[in-house]
Amino acid sequence: xxxxxxxxxxxxxxxxxxxxxxxxxxxxxxxxxxxxxxxxxxxxxxxxxxxxxxxxxxxxxxxxxxxxxxxxxxxxxxxxxxxxxxxxxxxxxxxxxxxxxxxxxxxxxxxxxxxxxxxxxxxxxxxxxxxxxxxxxxxxxxxxxxxxxxxxxxxxxxxxxxxxxxxxxxxxxxxxxxxxxxxxxxxxxxxxxxxxxxxxxxxxxxxxxxxxxxxxxxxxxxxxxxxxxxxxxxxxxxxxxxxxxxxxxxxxxxxxxxxxxxxxxxxxxxxxxxxxxxxxxxxxxxxxxxxxxxxxxxxxxxxxxxxxxxxxxxxxxxxxxxxxxxxx
Amino acid sequence: xxxxxxxxxxxxxxxxxxxxxxxxxxxxxxxxxxxxxxxxxxxxxxxxxxxxxxxxxxxxxxxxxxxxxxxxxxxxxxxxxxxxxxxxxxxxxxxxxxxxxxxxxxxxxxxxxxxxxxxxxxxxxxxxxxxxxxxxxxxxxxxxxxxxxxxxxxxxxxxxxxxxxxxxxxxxxxxxxxxxxxxxxxxxxxxxxxxxxxxxxxxxxxxxxxxxxxxxxxxxxxxxxxxxxxxxxxxxxxxxxxxxxxxxxxxxxxxxx
Numbered sequence: 001x002x003x004x005x006x007x008x009x010x011x012x013x014x015x016x017x018x019x020x021x022x023x024x025x026x027x028x029x030x031x032x033x034x035x036x037x038x039x040x041x042x043x044x045x046x047x048x049x050x051x052x053x054x055x056x057x058x059x060x061x062x063x064x065x066x067x068x069x070x071x072x073x074x075x076x077x078x079x080x081x082x083x084x085x086x087x088x089x090x091x092x093x094x095x096x097x098x099x100x101x102x103x104x105x106x107x108x109x110x111x112x113x114x115x116x117x118x119x120x121x122x123x124x125x126x127x128x129x130x131x132x133x134x135x136x137x138x139x140x141x142x143x144x145x146x147x148x149x150x151x152x153x154x155x156x157x158x159x160x161x162x163x164x165x166x167x168x169x170x171x172x173x174x175x176x177x178x179x180x181x182x183x184x185x186x187x188x189x190x191x192x193x194x195x196x197x198x199x200x201x202x203x204x205x206x207x208x209x210x211x212x213x214x215x216x217x218x219x220x221x222x223x224x225x226x227x228x229x230x231x232x233x234x235x236x237x238x239x240x241x242x243x244x245x246x247x248x249x250x251x252x253x254x255x256x257x258x259x260x261x262x263x264x265x266x267x268x269x270x271x272x273x274x275x276x277x278x279x280x281x282x283x284x285x286x287x288x289x290x291x292x293x294x295x296x297x298x299x300x301x302x303x304x305x306x307x308x309x310x311x312x313x314x315x316x317x318x319x320x321x322x323x324x325x326x327x328x
Numbered sequence: 329x330x331x332x333x334x335x336x337x338x339x340x341x342x343x344x345x346x347x348x349x350x351x352x353x354x355x356x357x358x359x360x361x362x363x364x365x366x367x368x369x370x371x372x373x374x375x376x377x378x379x380x381x382x383x384x385x386x387x388x389x390x391x392x393x394x395x396x397x398x399x400x401x402x403x404x405x406x407x408x409x410x411x412x413x414x415x416x417x418x419x420x421x422x423x424x425x426x427x428x429x430x431x432x433x434x435x436x437x438x439x440x441x442x443x444x445x446x447x448x449x450x451x452x453x454x455x456x457x458x459x460x461x462x463x464x465x466x467x468x469x470x471x472x473x474x475x476x477x478x479x480x481x482x483x484x485x486x487x488x489x490x491x492x493x494x495x496x497x498x499x500x501x502x503x504x505x506x507x508x509x510x511x512x513x514x515x516x517x518x519x520x521x522x523x524x525x526x527x528x529x530x531x532x533x534x535x536x537x538x539x540x541x542x543x544x545x546x547x548x549x550x551x552x553x554x555x556x557x558x559x560x561x562x563x564x565x566x567x568x569x570x571x572x573x574x575x576x577x578x579x580x581x582x583x584x585x
Contacts, residue, residue, distance in 0.1 A: 239380075281350045
């Protein structure tokens with residue numbers, strides 16, 4: 001079986017890996033010149049946090065995300081599984097209670113419990129929620145690891161490639177993972193813009209994903225190693241993958257500073273923005289159209305849900321097995 | 329049936345469109361609520377580039393009247409600019425005017441509100457000002473040309489219900505002919521029912537529905553509460569009394585022991 005995957009974001013690479021591992025001859029075509037410009041995966045948080053995501057997603061997302069841990073651990077051993085710590089400032093305690101009511105597989109922590117996990121946060125929070133089974137990955141390193149694996153399996157990735165409207169030839173399957181690029185076919189796709197930044201904060205040590213709840217501007221901070229942190233992310237109904245607003249940076253940096261004042265001393269090393277492709281229900285799905293399989297709508301769950309979707313895409317393409325829960 | 333700027337409206341429940349888990353769930357909530365008017369807030373950066381089109385067309389497709397709002401504006405200038413953008417994007421003269429004065433309570437800056445209302449009314453906007461229960465401010469807003477008032481129940485998103493009953497009753501009594509919509513602070517359907525029982529014309533709900541575990545179901549619950557509150561108002565509630573009043577006659581009761 002020859003397979004052409006269009007799009008080298010996390011959805012495309014995960015599909016390519018699944019197919020190549022099953023013996024298909026795979027080529028990945030990416031319109032952009034590099035991963036950096038290949039869509040929103042580059043700017044993702046890389047949180048594998050299905051139980052936290054339950055707060056605004058159906059149980060379905062938890063099931064898909066739960067499949068991802070083993071998949072990533074095998075293909076990206078640098079995955080860090082130290083759980084997620086969810087915090088709220090004293091005035092926002094109601095947010096924490098509501099979060100707890102909607103989610104599962106956590107434990108309540110008091111101030112001592114928080115300090116035991118993250119000593120740098122000592123004395124800053126009275127209570128928090130700890131989701132011990134969650135993990136994070138560095139999206140950029142993870143994309144590179146998948147690319148390397150693909151090369152090892154004999155697959156090719158072509159950047160700057162012509163990607164004509166996908167169509168299947170006999171004996172060749174086409175999987176389209178182009179996000180908003182597929183809008184002409186998947187007309188109910190829309191963009192949800194996210195803004196993020198990277199800081200170098202040598203004075204702060206955090207060893208796991210921290211989510212700070214807030215009624216208007218919830219924020220997460222993910223360690224990237226060696227004092228670097230990713231702070232994200234806004235959620236704006238917009239297709240515009242450029243322009244970062246001062247408001248977004250104020251909100252993100254303000255939340256980081258409120259988490260730990262030493263973030264004020266951090267160096268801003270990168271500011272970025274991307275647009276997440278989403279369907280009206282904000283859930284990912286596989287869509288068959290004219291012989292092409294579209295894997296799209298991963299919204300804010302790209303790294304979380306890509307393995308489960310890729311597996312189903314491969315099973316469908318190679319074995320004809322349908323996955324009604326994600327197929328249309 | 330009541331009217332908002334000469335538009336007859338049957339449902340007394342207005343719904344905000346922010347912060348739903350997904351547009352699909354928003355659609356379901358709008359349907360379950362039976363609402364005829366939804367508010368939409370514009371992020372100015374999205375309006376400028378028309379980049380939010382997808383979401384806005386989704387809102388337009390809900391088949392209900394859109395009341396754009398100037399949520400998150402802190403100055404008169406910002407609010408007026410946002411109102412202009414909203415008129416362009418949604419093709420309506422309606423605007424829900426918010427000028428936020430204080431960061432913690434998101435309480436209206438009533439001075440800026442009156443000024444912005446004056447400017448927008450002069451430009452033939454039909455302004456729905458988000459205000460407090462203050463009678464003098466209400467007078468000024470009406471003098472500026474507003475024909476609807478939207479007093480808060482309690483701070484936005486707080487879920488505390490009707491915080492100042494005395495003030496709200498006074499507002500209702502003083503402006504018997506002006507459509508009054510309780511905006512902000514409603515947490516549960518009983519709060520909404522209470523507002524309607526007091527004779528308020530309608531309530532606007534966002535957070536209490538969008539952040540509920542099951543927004544569509546909560547929207548339906550609010551629809552029932554609003555209908556019940558309105559019916560109770562029309563039915564004429566009893567006055568509370570300090571002493572028990574037996575519901576069956578005492579005189580002539582048979583002595584059975």
